[in-house]
Amino acid sequence: MTLHQHLPSNPRSIKTRFAIRFLQTLKRLNKNRPISSSLREIHGRYRIVKLAADASMASVVGSRRVWSRALLWKIRNRALRCNSMKRKRIHALRVRRRGGGGHPTRESGFGQANDLRKLVPGGEVMDICSLLDETADYIKCLTTQVQVMRNIADLYTS
Amino acid sequence: MGTEDNGDMGFQHRGSSSGMNPISVSGKILGRAMSSGAIIKSTNGADPFFGSGWDSLSMSQSENFGGSSMVPLTDVANPPFPLLLTNQAIDSSSHLVHYPSDLGLVDMVPKLPSFGSGNFSEMVSSFGLPESGQITNSGCPINYLRNREGGTANTSTNNADCQENCQVSEEGSSPNGRRKRRASNSPSPMNTNKNAEREQHKESSKDSSECLKEQEEKKQKIEQNISANLRGKQTSKQAKDNSNSGEAPKENYIHVRAKRGQATNSHSLAERVRRERISERMRLLQELVPGCNKITGKAVMLDEIINYVQSLQQQVEFLSMKLATVNPELNDDIERILTKDILHSRGSNAAIFGFGPGLSSSYPFPQGIPQGTSLSIPFTTPPLNPMAQVASRCHYPAPSLSSFED
Numbered sequence: 001m002t003l004h005q006h007l008p009s010n011p012r013s014i015k016t017r018f019a020i021r022f023l024q025t026l027k028r029l030n031k032n033r034p035i036s037s038s039l040r041e042i043h044g045r046y047r048i049v050k051l052a053a054d055a056s057m058a059s060v061v062g063s064r065r066v067w068s069r070a071l072l073w074k075i076r077n078r079a080l081r082c083n084s085m086k087r088k089r090i091h092a093l094r095v096r097r098r099g100g101g102g103h104p105t106r107e108s109g110f111g112q113a114n115d116l117r118k119l120v121p122g123g124e125v126m127d128i129c130s131l132l133d134e135t136a137d138y139i140k141c142l143t144t145q146v147q148v149m150r151n152i153a154d155l156y157t158s
Numbered sequence: 159m160g161t162e163d164n165g166d167m168g169f170q171h172r173g174s175s176s177g178m179n180p181i182s183v184s185g186k187i188l189g190r191a192m193s194s195g196a197i198i199k200s201t202n203g204a205d206p207f208f209g210s211g212w213d214s215l216s217m218s219q220s221e222n223f224g225g226s227s228m229v230p231l232t233d234v235a236n237p238p239f240p241l242l243l244t245n246q247a248i249d250s251s252s253h254l255v256h257y258p259s260d261l262g263l264v265d266m267v268p269k270l271p272s273f274g275s276g277n278f279s280e281m282v283s284s285f286g287l288p289e290s291g292q293i294t295n296s297g298c299p300i301n302y303l304r305n306r307e308g309g310t311a312n313t314s315t316n317n318a319d320c321q322e323n324c325q326v327s328e329e330g331s332s333p334n335g336r337r338k339r340r341a342s343n344s345p346s347p348m349n350t351n352k353n354a355e356r357e358q359h360k361e362s363s364k365d366s367s368e369c370l371k372e373q374e375e376k377k378q379k380i381e382q383n384i385s386a387n388l389r390g391k392q393t394s395k396q397a398k399d400n401s402n403s404g405e406a407p408k409e410n411y412i413h414v415r416a417k418r419g420q421a422t423n424s425h426s427l428a429e430r431v432r433r434e435r436i437s438e439r440m441r442l443l444q445e446l447v448p449g450c451n452k453i454t455g456k457a458v459m460l461d462e463i464i465n466y467v468q469s470l471q472q473q474v475e476f477l478s479m480k481l482a483t484v485n486p487e488l489n490d491d492i493e494r495i496l497t498k499d500i501l502h503s504r505g506s507n508a509a510i511f512g513f514g515p516g517l518s519s520s521y522p523f524p525q526g527i528p529q530g531t532s533l534s535i536p537f538t539t540p541p542l543n544p545m546a547q548v549a550s551r552c553h554y555p556a557p558s559l560s561s562f563e564d
Contacts, residue, residue, distance in 0.1 A: 048482075049479075112461060136442050143470065
């Protein structure tokens with residue numbers, strides 16, 4: 001199998017960039033944390049791998065989309081929360097954000113929109129129109145993420 | 159996604175400078191095909207702009223819209239028509255509403271009566287000829303312009319004629335087909351004469367630059383005529399419109415026209431615009447979520463969307479669990495090889511639902527489950543918390559997941 005046989009059709013597509021970034025993250029992860037088969041370790045790794053996948057997906061999309069910004073914000077806050085020094089400030093920020101966000105739920109026939117808001121990161125503060133927009137983009141990115149991760153997993157387990 | 163952003167930026171610019179003649183503004187944006195920019199800018203009539211707007215659309219569609227979403231395409235196509243109506247009182251029973259919007263002209267509502275069936279992809283694809291498309295499409299406004307030159311009094315029939323001509327010209331992808339159809343379908347005798355002349359003229363001069371020059375000259379002439387006519391007929395109306403546009407040079411307003419038989423209350427118009435925006439997005443989502451073609455109704459559609467997003471998130475969690483257990487030997491070479499294989503071993507990955515067919519055909523799954531971990535049997539015996547969470551939330555395609563146990 002030579003390297004020149006398979007060239008990515010679009011080197012700058014989201015799929016390519018996500019695949020590259022995710023693989024780099026995985027490589028770094030595996031260097032830092034040795035593999036162990038205890039369930040606890042595996043659970044910890046699972047959480048880190050999931051975080052890495054979401055973070056690399058969101059950073060590939062960048063700040064163009066509300067959901068990617070919200071996701072990156074959440075991840076960074078989680079990292080900051082680990083530092084006890086900044087806990088108070090982060091907590092205050094979160095409270096303020098929740099209060100100011102509000103819940104635009106006045107649209108008729110969109111009772112399930114609240115469920116959708118919980119699913120899509122950053123969906124609490126959007127109106128229905130942009131929520132649907134963000135959902136469409138989020139679904140597209142999730143499908144590419146699933147495809148790439150599935151291919152990686154298949155390649156490793158073969 | 160980048161193409162969408164470029165399109166959005168363009169729309170915002172358009173909306174912010176709406177104080178100018180809206181035709182010229184949108185013409186600037188649409189006329190990224192450089193040669194036809196002048197044509198679009200100089201016309202004042204509804205249909206010449208309409209026709210030329212289409213041909214610039216054909217030029218710009220490839221660069222602007224990568225086809226990832228239909229929303230910007232429909233929005234670009236639609237603005238010409240209602241915008242132009244604001245300058246001419248064609249429909250006396252209509253009502254003009256200024257509707258603020260943050261997206262500016264992107265959110266125009268409009269239903270083009272002759273193109274109301276809304277099969278935009280067909281329309282656009284018929285315009286998708288790079289050079290020849292420009293010529294064929296501009297033939298339509300030429301016809302209209304000749305009609306105006308002829309001095310027909312009834313503007314509405316003119317518009318209807320030109321719309322039909324536009325429709326006809328859009329159908330014909332080949333020049334021969336176009337000529338025949340236009341000749342056969344043109345309703346008024348004036349049209350047939352002009353068509354015959356036009357086509358002979360076209361046959362003689364196939365040079366695109368020459369055609370464009372002629373069109374430009376004619377359009378400028380026509381523009382003067384049209385402006386003279388308008389000045390004669392509707393001085394007060396135009397003055398009002400100009401003053402209105404002058405007053406609000408930097409507001410992003412949508413000009414919406416109420417259709418016949420609909421409420422003209424400003425609130426209901428705004429509601430209608432909003433509803434149509436929402437239904438547009440729902441249509442997009444319908445295409446993204448597989449298996450939702452037959453669903454009509456927002457509630458059911460929303461349920462499907464929610465389920466789909468949940469299932470995708472579950473799949474991500476499951477796959478990350480799998481990756482956590484796997485022991486990867488990652489060297490640089492392997493990484494590069496893997497990258498290329500990953501991007502190309504999609505194979506039958508079209509259906510995200512089916513984990514069975516989703517597993518690439520070259521790597522049968524069951525053999526690859528690493529021994530020594532109880533995680534290899536998912537969803538049936540969840541030993542860990544994450545698996546338990548996943549199992550409890552797994553109400554989306556359960557049968558497909560059981561294929562793991564093969």
